Amino acid sequence: MASPFSIKSLSSANNSTFFLVLVLISLCLKLAEAQAKLCRTSCGGIPINYPFGIDDGCGSPYYRHILVCSNSGQLELRTPSGRYPVTNISYADPHILVKDPFMWNCQDRDNFRPTRPFSLDTSTHLRLSSQNDYLFFNCSEYDVIIEPKPMFCERFPEQCDSTCDSASYLCRHLPECAYALSQSSCCSYYPKATESLRMMLKYCKTYTSVYWRNLGITPGYNQIPEYGIRVDYEIPVTIHCLQCEDNVKGGGTCGFDTESQNFLCLCKKGNVTTYCQDQNVQHNRPGAVAGTVTAVSVAGAFGIGAGVWYLRKLRAKAPVTHGVQSNENRLF
């Protein structure tokens, strides 16, 4: 008689254990979900990693409010001249690719639409890449020095800053539509600053930007031109962030306090100023400022391949003429 009863009670005990496990699992899932919601890791199929964030408090404060994930799931770059659709972000060779819908494209042919110069906030850690080529169409020959550049200038553009090259490879082979222009003139120009784009556009009807996309592992050999703007960025390397994201130390997400902008390691159990599995965590301690260290010392200290860390490119300061003629650079 006793056996059916004991079986019943045993099975009910099993049921409640099972229920408890279910509750625990769903709690864990909720936690993971909350963490996932705290810092989304992609937008429109484009991965969002450190130093970027599309949720406030995620990533590095250097790039706060720079990327926006629109309601329709389109990643956009915010600059003083507008919001531009981002087509890709590379973290290994740090750059963002954006499209400017106001720039000339193949469908426009000789019918130019009003355009606006692309600009970047110079106070941010974003730079127009030197791998962009800009093609200007129907420029005023009085205001812009337009002439074919010798080979010398192709190799050392900074020394031939002020001329717009009417015989450039790209003008003769417009990507995707080699013969789209029949009546309009084309010249290419390497701007020193976004300011140059604004100056040039005063004297040209429209323009477009072409970047060289690396196809293979051997840079320089497998590159194809594509319409778009390449924007280079720097990855601020901090010991705090390296420790925070270290899986052995708890695998957190680098973020910052939205009020003080001090570093925070975002962990499942809450935010800390060190790393998720730090034994001496004091949650209410004011955040220590994450010092920016040089790439070299971090690579040395942590044995990380130096190639991943980006150092700001140092370029010779040539006189900036913005491509437009002035009394100093007038050739005739």
Ligand SMILES: *[C@@H]1O[C@H](CO)[C@@H](O)[C@H](O)[C@H]1NC(C)=O
């Ligand atoms: C985006 O960039 C990554 C890394 O550079 C590359 O592997 C991927 O093919 C790119 N995606 C597109 C759509 O260009």
Ligand SMILES: *[C@@H]1O[C@H](CO)[C@@H](O)[C@H](O)[C@H]1NC(C)=O
């Ligand atoms: C560009 O200039 C050429 C020659 O001056 C002219 O025929 C053409 O209509 C211009 N195109 C546009 C779109 O302004």
Ligand SMILES: *[C@@H]1O[C@H](CO)[C@@H](O)[C@H](O)[C@H]1NC(C)=O
């Ligand atoms: C952790 O930081 C994020 C971003 O600053 C904030 O939204 C969130 O409320 C914080 N969570 C806790 C538990 O402090």
